Amino acid sequence: MSGTSAQRADSDLRRQALAAREAARGLAATSAQVRDAGLAAIAAALASERDTILAANAEDFAEAQQMAARGALADPLVARLNLAKGKYDRAIEMVRSVEGAEDPLWQTQRATEIDAGLNLFRVSVPIGVLGVIFESRPDALIQIAAVCLKSGNAVLMKGGSEAARSNRALADLIRRATAAVDGLPAGWLSLLESREDVREMLEQDDAIDLIIPRGSNEFVAYIMANTNIPVTGHADGICHVYVDKAADLDKAVRVAVDSKVQDVSTCCTAETLLVHAAVAAAFLPRVVAALAAAKVEVRGDEATRSLAGSADVVPATEQDWSTEYLDYILSVKVVDSLSQAMTHINHYGSAHTDTIVTEDRTRAVRFLQGVDSSSALVNASTRFADGYRYGLGAEVGISTGRLHSRGPVGMEGLTTYKYLLEGDGHTVGDYEGATPKPYTHRKLEATWQT
Amino acid sequence: MSGTSAQRADSDLRRQALAAREAARGLAATSAQVRDAGLAAIAAALASERDTILAANAEDFAEAQQMAARGALADPLVARLNLAKGKYDRAIEMVRSVEGAEDPLWQTQRATEIDAGLNLFRVSVPIGVLGVIFESRPDALIQIAAVCLKSGNAVLMKGGSEAARSNRALADLIRRATAAVDGLPAGWLSLLESREDVREMLEQDDAIDLIIPRGSNEFVAYIMANTNIPVTGHADGICHVYVDKAADLDKAVRVAVDSKVQDVSTCCTAETLLVHAAVAAAFLPRVVAALAAAKVEVRGDEATRSLAGSADVVPATEQDWSTEYLDYILSVKVVDSLSQAMTHINHYGSAHTDTIVTEDRTRAVRFLQGVDSSSALVNASTRFADGYRYGLGAEVGISTGRLHSRGPVGMEGLTTYKYLLEGDGHTVGDYEGATPKPYTHRKLEATWQT
Numbered sequence: 073m074s075g076t077s078a079q080r081a082d083s084d085l086r087r088q089a090l091a092a093r094e095a096a097r098g099l100a101a102t103s104a105q106v107r108d109a110g111l112a113a114i115a116a117a118l119a120s121e122r123d124t125i126l127a128a129n130a131e132d133f134a135e136a137q138q139m140a141a142r143g144a145l146a147d148p149l150v151a152r153l154n155l156a157k158g159k160y161d162r163a164i165e166m167v168r169s170v171e172g173a174e175d176p177l178w179q180t181q182r183a184t185e186i187d188a189g190l191n192l193f194r195v196s197v198p199i200g201v202l203g204v205i206f207e208s209r210p211d212a213l214i215q216i217a218a219v220c221l222k223s224g225n226a227v228l229m230k231g232g233s234e235a236a237r238s239n240r241a242l243a244d245l246i247r248r249a250t251a252a253v254d255g256l257p258a259g260w261l262s263l264l265e266s267r268e269d270v271r272e273m274l275e276q277d278d279a280i281d282l283i284i285p286r287g288s289n290e291f292v293a294y295i296m297a298n299t300n301i302p303v304t305g306h307a308d309g310i311c312h313v314y315v316d317k318a319a320d321l322d323k324a325v326r327v328a329v330d331s332k333v334q335d336v337s338t339c340c341t342a343e344t345l346l347v348h349a350a351v352a353a354a355f356l357p358r359v360v361a362a363l364a365a366a367k368v369e370v371r372g373d374e375a376t377r378s379l380a381g382s383a384d385v386v387p388a389t390e391q392d393w394s395t396e397y398l399d400y401i402l403s404v405k406v407v408d409s410l411s412q413a414m415t416h417i418n419h420y421g422s423a424h425t426d427t428i429v430t431e432d433r434t435r436a437v438r439f440l441q442g443v444d445s446s447s448a449l450v451n452a453s454t455r456f457a458d459g460y461r462y463g464l465g466a467e468v469g470i471s472t473g474r475l476h477s478r479g480p481v482g483m484e485g486l487t488t489y490k491y492l493l494e495g496d497g498h499t500v501g502d503y504e505g506a507t508p509k510p511y512t513h514r515k516l517e518a519t520w521q522t
Numbered sequence: 523m524s525g526t527s528a529q530r531a532d533s534d535l536r537r538q539a540l541a542a543r544e545a546a547r548g549l550a551a552t553s554a555q556v557r558d559a560g561l562a563a564i565a566a567a568l569a570s571e572r573d574t575i576l577a578a579n580a581e582d583f584a585e586a587q588q589m590a591a592r593g594a595l596a597d598p599l600v601a602r603l604n605l606a607k608g609k610y611d612r613a614i615e616m617v618r619s620v621e622g623a624e625d626p627l628w629q630t631q632r633a634t635e636i637d638a639g640l641n642l643f644r645v646s647v648p649i650g651v652l653g654v655i656f657e658s659r660p661d662a663l664i665q666i667a668a669v670c671l672k673s674g675n676a677v678l679m680k681g682g683s684e685a686a687r688s689n690r691a692l693a694d695l696i697r698r699a700t701a702a703v704d705g706l707p708a709g710w711l712s713l714l715e716s717r718e719d720v721r722e723m724l725e726q727d728d729a730i731d732l733i734i735p736r737g738s739n740e741f742v743a744y745i746m747a748n749t750n751i752p753v754t755g756h757a758d759g760i761c762h763v764y765v766d767k768a769a770d771l772d773k774a775v776r777v778a779v780d781s782k783v784q785d786v787s788t789c790c791t792a793e794t795l796l797v798h799a800a801v802a803a804a805f806l807p808r809v810v811a812a813l814a815a816a817k818v819e820v821r822g823d824e825a826t827r828s829l830a831g832s833a834d835v836v837p838a839t840e841q842d843w844s845t846e847y848l849d850y851i852l853s854v855k856v857v858d859s860l861s862q863a864m865t866h867i868n869h870y871g872s873a874h875t876d877t878i879v880t881e882d883r884t885r886a887v888r889f890l891q892g893v894d895s896s897s898a899l900v901n902a903s904t905r906f907a908d909g910y911r912y913g914l915g916a917e918v919g920i921s922t923g924r925l926h927s928r929g930p931v932g933m934e935g936l937t938t939y940k941y942l943l944e945g946d947g948h949t950v951g952d953y954e955g956a957t958p959k960p961y962t963h964r965k966l967e968a969t970w971q972t
Binding site for chain 2: 178282302334335418436440448450452453455462463474476488490500511513522
């Protein structure tokens, strides 16, 4: 951890990262009361400074509307910028609900007596310093700050440039509100303003423990390829609905349509429908009609086109199976077996979220155990794969990696653990010398107390 | 996950890695009974083929002794090669104890009712495919294979070249024994033979999920710098004993000496002793005498030399604070406060294992919460930081990273989790449309059943 730091230019970003590293050590040792007082102070400041924040947001919004009018910004981006319409109140409510949540830190995960008077505790601790890059929703800044503070992590944040004024006003408010709380270290939250800052952040592997990028596939892939810091997130969300031969076809239509159209722009939206050959003739015409009614373009393999009517189904190409449309388009393929469906999902999928529709429990279990997905579902829409719907509270991202946090990542996903061993002068020589004492290795119900 | 594989040469290593990927999917879905039958078969084969294995080992050992005689191999390496002297029996016993351990897979970590009939389970699953590189102990191969099989992970292994015959015989035995067990997929274990294989393994980021390297600092650092695959392990083990102003000095001498000399060659051996100024005059002469009696060279800062006698203490240089001696050498420094001790440890340490000796509980808690170490200890020797002593069963490595597994990594450290959501045709539109149903988000005591 030493060495490299001295060689680095002492840029603003470097100073922010080192301040965050220092703050993280202080934050880790704060009590839940202190962190909750910080959250209460943030909620109170958001309420009392509503007009200032909304004025800054209105400026961002007006500029974005002008840019959209001349085609320089997409309309959905503009809409997401707007903090009005109840979003601001919901953000305050969210901070209060994070405040009220259980403390995720210093919880005992396991306790073992090694020998009389020598007790081992595995306890949850913060990860340390996070770098979070998020899209153009200023309410995301509030959510990320709240979850980081509750879980004792310092954070460097970079939001979309369209929301620069809103983000600056919010970060300033949060820093001021928490600076007034006794025991909370300064420097725990920094706002980055430029792409150059982000590039520099990716090099701070001695100061930052984890990067959480949110945004387009290309952007997340760029981050993953350009840093030695661990990255949690997902580049693609290629999610599947598989309709098994033992499916209830009414449920299958409902689940397929909801998975595709409930919101086409999310990472847990379905992009491919796989249909078992035994039910394809009965199911495909029904689902294609339902999708057409929802204005979805269907791209099918040959079997799908011959069974559902080639007039309604565009021919699918190899490329379709690995495309995340994020649009009213669905690729459809007929498979001969559950095993072929799982092979397709494990090959073309992104280990995000995949669902089987079946009434056969044994086949459901084969699917749940056999797909690599971080969320595997039965008879339920892929759109459920979200921190809020899963009941995790606020979500900071969704991970398709296999290590540490998987699937929707909430507060607990921002913690790790350490081992604490408390003895009374115990030495290993007594247990592994000429006349060794035995270890007891007895499970304890005790929890670690400060 | 697609794409890159087609561009890769179909080398032997590539074929082994893809076979492991395929086997991992099968292995993940096996029952505990099947995996335990595999472990029983390994233990039985080890017992019945003892003579063959020990003959192969004797050849490795004889060649190593010749090499050592002409100075081409270090003596401790030769000694570790030898499977005789009870080591072989202990290895069989270890396999049986892994067989008898609780199933680490498909355990419910959390269950939540999202709404009536829609239940979410977070369950433990294998990581997938591991690449494990280990030192010249053939018994390590047996231990790694057993732990991987129990935790449902496929594994590519590379042992030390000095143990080539032993490793080949053992890997062959384990493959044959498990091939005879119904339901265990072939290809779950491969033995790599060359450094070229290791180099190629580091490129298989679409087939291998985690690399666990064991060996010298330089070797582990090389692996970490040369792969995009996540790496769990530790390069350095720079562990500290801090003797606080509130220390019991008898305990402090015992803990310091045991931490240094109980085994000087391990990663949890102490390399630096920090002493609070308030007890330095009373403590240093005692501990330096005890260390001298144990043949430890003491390298001290100026304060240490003036208090303990400069004749017995070599002057320490800046380099000493970041050196892992793995030898009968200890660096010693006097600090003015607990806070200065923690700053030193967090700056020069390797987040491995650090201990405080103190009778003051408040100061102990400050230390436990304030050092970055994956194991933080009170009044106990750093030498306790080991999977066996922690009661984790067999250990596959020690991690100083902050994500996923930290500290000693046993079976549970080779698992991750996935979310399983079981519904009855549930769609998100019903919960987030015009007249939304509420989520119940009720904690369930149920465990997921296959």
